[in-house]
Amino acid sequence: MKRKVAVLPGDGIGKEVMEGTMKVLSAVADRFGHTFEFHKGRIGGDAIDQDGMPLPDETLRICKESDAALLGAVGGPKWESLPGHLRPERGLLGIRKELGLFANLRPVTAFDSLLHASPLKPDRIKGVDMLIVRELTGGLYFGTPSERRNGGDEVVDTLHYTRSEIERIVEQGFEAASKRRQKLTSVDKANVLESSRMWREVVEEKAKAYPDVEVEHMLVDAAAMKMVQNPSHFDVIVTENLFGDILSDEASMITGSLGMLPSASLRSDGFGMYEPVHGSAPDIAGKNLANPLAMILSGAMMLKYSFEMHDEAEAIEKAVKEVLDAGYYTSDLANGSTKALGTDAMIKKVIYQLEEAGATAGIMEAYA
Ligand SMILES: NC(=O)c1ccc[n+]([C@@H]2O[C@H](COP(=O)([O-])OP(=O)(O)OC[C@H]3O[C@@H](n4cnc5c(N)ncnc54)[C@H](O)[C@@H]3O)[C@@H](O)[C@H]2O)c1
Numbered sequence: 303m304k305r306k307v308a309v310l311p312g313d314g315i316g317k318e319v320m321e322g323t324m325k326v327l328s329a330v331a332d333r334f335g336h337t338f339e340f341h342k343g344r345i346g347g348d349a350i351d352q353d354g355m356p357l358p359d360e361t362l363r364i365c366k367e368s369d370a371a372l373l374g375a376v377g378g379p380k381w382e383s384l385p386g387h388l389r390p391e392r393g394l395l396g397i398r399k400e401l402g403l404f405a406n407l408r409p410v411t412a413f414d415s416l417l418h419a420s421p422l423k424p425d426r427i428k429g430v431d432m433l434i435v436r437e438l439t440g441g442l443y444f445g446t447p448s449e450r451r452n453g454g455d456e457v458v459d460t461l462h463y464t465r466s467e468i469e470r471i472v473e474q475g476f477e478a479a480s481k482r483r484q485k486l487t488s489v490d491k492a493n494v495l496e497s498s499r500m501w502r503e504v505v506e507e508k509a510k511a512y513p514d515v516e517v518e519h520m521l522v523d524a525a526a527m528k529m530v531q532n533p534s535h536f537d538v539i540v541t542e543n544l545f546g547d548i549l550s551d552e553a554s555m556i557t558g559s560l561g562m563l564p565s566a567s568l569r570s571d572g573f574g575m576y577e578p579v580h581g582s583a584p585d586i587a588g589k590n591l592a593n594p595l596a597m598i599l600s601g602a603m604m605l606k607y608s609f610e611m612h613d614e615a616e617a618i619e620k621a622v623k624e625v626l627d628a629g630y631y632t633s634d635l636a637n638g639s640t641k642a643l644g645t646d647a648m649i650k651k652v653i654y655q656l657e658e659a660g661a662t663a664g665i666m667e668a669y670a
């Protein structure tokens with residue numbers, strides 16, 4: 303199969319992890335007989351520097367003409383003093399909104415070989431496998447007004463949702479739960495926020511169509527506590543934009559590193575942009591220290607969700623697991639007893655593992 307993929311590396315480690323992911327996807331294409339055409343676009347600080355804006359029209363055009371998009375990360379200290387609406391992060395919010403990517407799926411998997419890397423106790427995190435379904439194009443991030451008043455001494459941000467925006471994301475949560483362990487935790491702040499009270503109403507309504515899914519409501523502060531105390535409590539979490547942002551960084555510590563969390567930002571027709579949960583990591587950018595696995599696993603999510611290439615996605619996931627099981631880690635996951643790999647070496651390990659498995663599969667077929 304031939305597929306066009308928009309590639310938006312962005313800034314900092316976004317560039318480093320994207321290079322590796324394109325190589326991994328090309329190795330998958332070779333092994334399974336596909337062609338992935340990569341079309342690069344600029345976003346974030348990179349686009350501010352070259353085009354004078356964080357989201358050029360050309361980038362949107364490339365995405366709209368592609369079958370799916372990959373995004374690295376945006377932002378960094380270089381652009382921090384720019385006014386809010388001109389900052390790199392605006393490019394990311396803009397592309398999510400423009401492409402209608404309202405559903406952000408953030409799977410959190412505790413790999414057995416990474417239990418050492420988590421600050422949480424191994425017996426608490428072993429076997430954890432949860433999915434955070436984060437609303438991505440509404441809430442405080444997009445509410446108007448959002449402005450300074452009274453000469454800068456007063457400020458307002460607005461948490462705005464329509465019922466239909468809540469309905470469509472809650473539906474995604476139920477759909478995901480019904481295909482997994484049939485448990486949905488809806489996270490809100492209904493003891494304080496009107497938006498959360500409407501959120502709860504919608505969850506209760508939608509629950510009627512999913513009688514097999516066990517539903518619970520949890521306040522976000524309690525959910526943050528539970529995530530650390532007993533993360534295996536959760537199967538699918540559905541929540542609004544800002545809560546999902548914060549909870550997913552917290553959840554990354556179950557895996558041992560922010561560099562392990564992939565995500566899919568989807569709209570209903572199957573188009574998606576696939577982005578790691580982490581940012582541009584200015585503290586390690588340019589040092590070959592970034593863990594590329596979140597981006598690589600985001601590539602696997604693209605194969606699964608946008609291209610329905612399930613064997614191909616599983617081949618990547620399997621290669622990643624095998625590399626970790628063999629004791630190879632980047633420094634964010636290292637346990638002191640093994641020498642940490644740099645970004646490039648980690649990418650090579652994953653590709654070797656993919657090709658090795660491909661070669662073995664070929665031999666088996668020849669003898670079949
Ligand atoms: N999706 C995105 O583009 C995105 C996401 C989050 C933050 N940001 C932006 O990134 C910039 C830096 O933000 P921040 O430092 O708060 O968050 P960050 O996610 O970039 O980094 C937080 C910490 O995690 C580490 N880390 C992150 N990814 C890693 C990886 N793949 N391998 C190893 N370590 C990793 C970093 O070194 C850092 O110590 C800001 O401009 C922020 O707005 C962008």
Ligand SMILES: CC(C)[C@H](C(=O)O)[C@@H](O)C(=O)O
Nearest residue numbers: 377391394395547579580581
């Ligand atoms: C960079 C920022 C706008 C972004 C968000 O909050 O959505 C990031 O933190 C993420 O988690 O994707």
Ligand SMILES: [Mg+2]
Nearest residue numbers: 547548551579
């Ligand atoms: Mg975030």
